Amino acid sequence: MSDMECTKKKTTAKNTREVTNLTPEEQHDDKTRAGVSETWEQIWADGLEPGQRFDARGPAPILKHLLDTNALPKGRALVPGCGRAYAPLEFARHGYQTLGVDLAHTAVKAAQEFVDSVEDKPKEGLLELRAANFFELEGQFDVIYDYTFLCALHPNAREKWAAQMHKLLAPQGELVTLIFPIVEKEGGPPYAMSMDLVKSLLEPLGFTATTLEMLPDDMCHRGREERTALGRWVKK
Numbered sequence: 001m002s003d004m005e006c007t008k009k010k011t012t013a014k015n016t017r018e019v020t021n022l023t024p025e026e027q028h029d030d031k032t033r034a035g036v037s038e039t040w041e042q043i044w045a046d047g048l049e050p051g052q053r054f055d056a057r058g059p060a061p062i063l064k065h066l067l068d069t070n071a072l073p074k075g076r077a078l079v080p081g082c083g084r085a086y087a088p089l090e091f092a093r094h095g096y097q098t099l100g101v102d103l104a105h106t107a108v109k110a111a112q113e114f115v116d117s118v119e120d121k122p123k124e125g126l127l128e129l130r131a132a133n134f135f136e137l138e139g140q141f142d143v144i145y146d147y148t149f150l151c152a153l154h155p156n157a158r159e160k161w162a163a164q165m166h167k168l169l170a171p172q173g174e175l176v177t178l179i180f181p182i183v184e185k186e187g188g189p190p191y192a193m194s195m196d197l198v199k200s201l202l203e204p205l206g207f208t209a210t211t212l213e214m215l216p217d218d219m220c221h222r223g224r225e226e227r228t229a230l231g232r233w234v235k236k
């Protein structure tokens with residue numbers, strides 16, 4: 001073995017030891033900071049029922065409005081952190097080739113059960129639900145819809161969120177962000193959101209807002225009025 005190989009091996013072994021020397025709590029924190037917290041799997045595996053915690057029992061009224069009025073580009077839609085898949089189901093019902101992803105396998109199981117239980121199903125083959133990490137996704141989408149996904153991520157993962165949105169959005173595509181919860185508070189999830197925060201993440205990458213405004217009450221989920229804003233973003 002050459003000296004160089006030997007040094008390399010020693011360094012790798014040292015790095016491995018350093019990583020494995022982390023306490024489970026520290027390792028968990030590392031993942032959380034990278035936007036892949038294992039807490040989500042626990043939350044879903046504990047049996048999150050419709051209406052509990054962040055589950056709002058259905059798609060946001062503004063999403064239905066945007067889809068019903070054909071306001072968004074047509075084609076492929078992505079919903080990251082889709083939970084019980086209320087939004088992906090709505091996109092697929094409106095003819096989009098839709099991918100809903102959630103990090104938690106048990107979330108995808110709950111989503112599949114929900115989709116199987118509804119009467120108004122989308123056309124065969126339009127809706128795919130996948131247990132996956134948003135940060136590892138590949139492909140291009142004409143619409144990406146973020147609702148209570150950014151607020152679920154550790155603040156350290158936000159720039160990576162913006163870069164990944166930029167990578168996944170097709171050149172003529174649109175990123176729709178429902179910005180929630182607009183509150184003043186420390187810690188999370190959900191972490192406090194604001195229109196300025198989302199703007200500060202997206203504009204440096206070349207996104208421009210075509211809409212950035214608070215939503216009227218009837219376009220918000222009940223109980224989320226005056227705390228929800230709509231951002232519609234295109235690439236320059």
Ligand SMILES: C[S@@+](CC[C@H](N)C(=O)[O-])C[C@H]1O[C@@H](n2cnc3c(N)ncnc32)[C@H](O)[C@@H]1O
Nearest residue numbers: 035040054081082083102103104133134148152
């Ligand atoms: C606050 S919940 C919102 C769920 C859904 N958007 C809704 O409105 O009901 C956030 C979701 O994001 C998922 N999630 C967290 N990190 C993720 C990641 N890196 N990739 C994909 N999904 C993730 C969680 O498992 C969780 O279901």
